[in-house]
Amino acid sequence: MRHFIAAYVSLVSRPFRTLLTMFGIVIGVAAIYAMISIGNGAKKMIIHSLDGINTRSIAITPIWTENKASRRTERRPFSEADIEEISRIEGVESVSGENSKEFSVAVPGADLKVGIDGSDAFYLRTKSMTLKLGRNLNETDLQSKALVAIIGSSVAQSLFGTNHPIGETVKIDKIPFTVIGVVEKHETNLSSRRDENKFVLIPRTTARARLMGGHASVKNHVEGITVIFEREQDFSRIEDDIEHLLRYTRGLLDSDKLNFRMFNFAAARNQMMQVQRVLSLLLGSIGTIILIVGGVGVMNIMLVNVTERTHEIGLRLSVGARRSDILWQFVIEAILLCGLAGIVGLGLGWGIIAVAEIIGEFKMDTGWSVAALAFGSSLFVGLIFGYLPARRASRLHPVEALRHE
Amino acid sequence: MNTPLIKTENLTKIYGRGAAEIRALDGVDFEIESGEFVAIIGASGSGKSTLMNMLGGLDRPDLGRMFIAGQDLGQMSNKALAKFRNETIGFVFQQFQLLPKKSARANVMLPLQYRRPRREDEKALAEQSLARVGMSDRIAHKPTELSGGQQQRVAIARALVDAPELLLADEPTGALDSKTSTDVMALLKKLNAQGITIVLITHDADIAAYATRIITMRDGKITADERTEKAP
Numbered sequence: 001m002r003h004f005i006a007a008y009v010s011l012v013s014r015p016f017r018t019l020l021t022m023f024g025i026v027i028g029v030a031a032i033y034a035m036i037s038i039g040n041g042a043k044k045m046i047i048h049s050l051d052g053i054n055t056r057s058i059a060i061t062p063i064w065t066e067n068k069a070s071r072r073t074e075r076r077p078f079s080e081a082d083i084e085e086i087s088r089i090e091g092v093e094s095v096s097g098e099n100s101k102e103f104s105v106a107v108p109g110a111d112l113k114v115g116i117d118g119s120d121a122f123y124l125r126t127k128s129m130t131l132k133l134g135r136n137l138n139e140t141d142l143q144s145k146a147l148v149a150i151i152g153s154s155v156a157q158s159l160f161g162t163n164h165p166i167g168e169t170v171k172i173d174k175i176p177f178t179v180i181g182v183v184e185k186h187e188t189n190l191s192s193r194r195d196e197n198k199f200v201l202i203p204r205t206t207a208r209a210r211l212m213g214g215h216a217s218v219k220n221h222v223e224g225i226t227v228i229f230e231r232e233q234d235f236s237r238i239e240d241d242i243e244h245l246l247r248y249t250r251g252l253l254d255s256d257k258l259n260f261r262m263f264n265f266a267a268a269r270n271q272m273m274q275v276q277r278v279l280s281l282l283l284g285s286i287g288t289i290i291l292i293v294g295g296v297g298v299m300n301i302m303l304v305n306v307t308e309r310t311h312e313i314g315l316r317l318s319v320g321a322r323r324s325d326i327l328w329q330f331v332i333e334a335i336l337l338c339g340l341a342g343i344v345g346l347g348l349g350w351g352i353i354a355v356a357e358i359i360g361e362f363k364m365d366t367g368w369s370v371a372a373l374a375f376g377s378s379l380f381v382g383l384i385f386g387y388l389p390a391r392r393a394s395r396l397h398p399v400e401a402l403r404h405e
Numbered sequence: 406m407n408t409p410l411i412k413t414e415n416l417t418k419i420y421g422r423g424a425a426e427i428r429a430l431d432g433v434d435f436e437i438e439s440g441e442f443v444a445i446i447g448a449s450g451s452g453k454s455t456l457m458n459m460l461g462g463l464d465r466p467d468l469g470r471m472f473i474a475g476q477d478l479g480q481m482s483n484k485a486l487a488k489f490r491n492e493t494i495g496f497v498f499q500q501f502q503l504l505p506k507k508s509a510r511a512n513v514m515l516p517l518q519y520r521r522p523r524r525e526d527e528k529a530l531a532e533q534s535l536a537r538v539g540m541s542d543r544i545a546h547k548p549t550e551l552s553g554g555q556q557q558r559v560a561i562a563r564a565l566v567d568a569p570e571l572l573l574a575d576e577p578t579g580a581l582d583s584k585t586s587t588d589v590m591a592l593l594k595k596l597n598a599q600g601i602t603i604v605l606i607t608h609d610a611d612i613a614a615y616a617t618r619i620i621t622m623r624d625g626k627i628t629a630d631e632r633t634e635k636a637p
Binding site for chain 1: 458461463464483484487488490491492496498502504506515516518519520563
């Protein structure tokens with residue numbers, strides 16, 4: 001403690017020099033603190049973006065591909081048979097197929113454009129949604145191409161307000177459908193602008209026969225498939241199986257590019273995490289480099305200190321200081337210098353984080369552990385870069401130190 | 406008389422090697438009893454400063470042996486030498502060597518900072534020591550607020566703090582005018598009368614005259630050793 005007071009007095013007796021020397025460490029600590037916090041915040045955001053989303057799902061959609069001589073082929077849809085085949089893959093829990101298009105949906109006195117999803121009984125399950133009222137679609141609905149509809153909570157709100165919608169009739173593209181179910185409001189943190197509760201679910205067969213033109217009107221065509229599998233660790237194997245199967249049913253050779261795309265949230269998240277990790281590493285390295293440069297500044301000024309105070313060192317040795325006393329005196333001075341700079345740096349870093357939160361509109365993770373790491377690194381720099389000058393001081397010969405001009 | 410406070414045997418210090426070899430001390434033998442006031446006189450380069458550094462445990466001899474207060478300095482570790490300087494020796498320097506930003510009391514307390522184990526009455530000891538040199542009314546003054554003579558008194562108080570067995574003074578009046586020099590020498594004389602052993606280095610015969618014994622050095626050797634009055 002006494003050593004710290006002595007070191008403090010020594011530092012404040014040269015305020016300008018102390019402040020200049022602290023500058024590099026302040027910036028370094030602020031950079032490390034802010035950058036790790038921002039990195040961790042981004043990581044949390046990525047993780048939380050999947051809250052409410054089933055990571056055991058694969059969404060499969062057809063895509064445009066270039067084939068021979070750069071001739072673009074059409075998007076080739078899937079078929080009912082594909083759904084059948086995929087549902088037989090081991091580890092697959094449920095599969096739903098979906099044909100979607102936007103239509104006007106109307107009740108007397110209200111009218112809105114809504115995406116109509118023609119699908120099946122597994123639709124809600126694959127989207128992690130649950131029914132609030134009424135019943136789900138069933139096999140009979142699909143076989144009979146029934147004119148029944150299940151509506152999302154936003155649609156229920158817009159069309160029926162507080163009224164009970166079950167059994168009511170809605171007109172989709174002027175065709176009357178009976179509402180048989182209302183879906184519980186579903187919330188995810190995905191920042192997609194689209195209101196995911198604004199949809200109407202009808203049997204896929206009905207959609208195909210009554211509403212949709214083009215490919216979707218052709219028997220068996222399915223525009224999108226969502227697969228839910230049982231265990232997360234089976235993901236790659238199931239993905240491979242699906243790719244293999246679809247390559248076969250779509251007549252693709254091994255050399256052909258895929259004309260469909262498979263999307264899994266967990267895999268996408270892992271990719272984002274990978275990017276985030278690289279970014280964090282990069283930002284952390286910048287902070288570390290600044291800190292090292294600052295540390296060299298500290299070493300430089302400590303060497304100047306030692307030279308200036310050679311007389312004092314000689315005197316202290318002559319009145320009985322051990323070499324280790326001198327060593328500690330200067331090491332502690334360097335550590336204190338860096339520690340003070342570290343505290344200021346944490347303050348500055350906190351400021352940077354606060355500004356970044358306002359600009360970047362996301363929550364940083366400013367845990368104590370990050371602050372402790374940033375602060376600890378400043379002390380570490382003090383120890384490392386303070387040691388050499390301190391050692392030089394402690395190695396001075398007392399007689400020569402006293403005689404030094 | 407019992408064993409002398411200081412005893413040297415063939416004390417030799419060599420700087421340089423081969424043809425450039427300089428014997429700063431060349432086989433010095435002498436004894437100093439407890440309570441003596443010894444002046445070591447000689448021109449610059451005579452080896453007197455080297456001898457004092459050696460006596461103070463700041464430097465080690467290349468040849469020969471040296472005993473102070475029963476301790477064989479040649480055999481001591483660095484740590485033991487630091488302890489020796491701290492407890493057995495008090496230094497007074499020509500340029501005072503006070504820490505400019507500290508008070509007189511803090512300067513006097515400096516040796517106690519390195520005392521192991523620490524004493525709890527550091528402040529009281531420092532104040533007693535300042536009282537001994539007549540500086541009780543300047544306890545809180547910084548060196549820059551004191552005259553040269555007053556600074557040297559503070560330095561002497563620092564050397565005296567907690568009763569060392571030997572006071573080593575290297576040209577203590579070298580930076581002072583003649584009036585102040587007389588005061589400082591009178592103080593040393595008084596301290597010696599109180600029983601403190603003093604070894605004084607000087608090139609000034611007038612200053613040496615305050616001592617009870619004068620050792621003259623030349624080219625690293627003792628050329629004369631005479632008592633000016635009866636040994637106490």
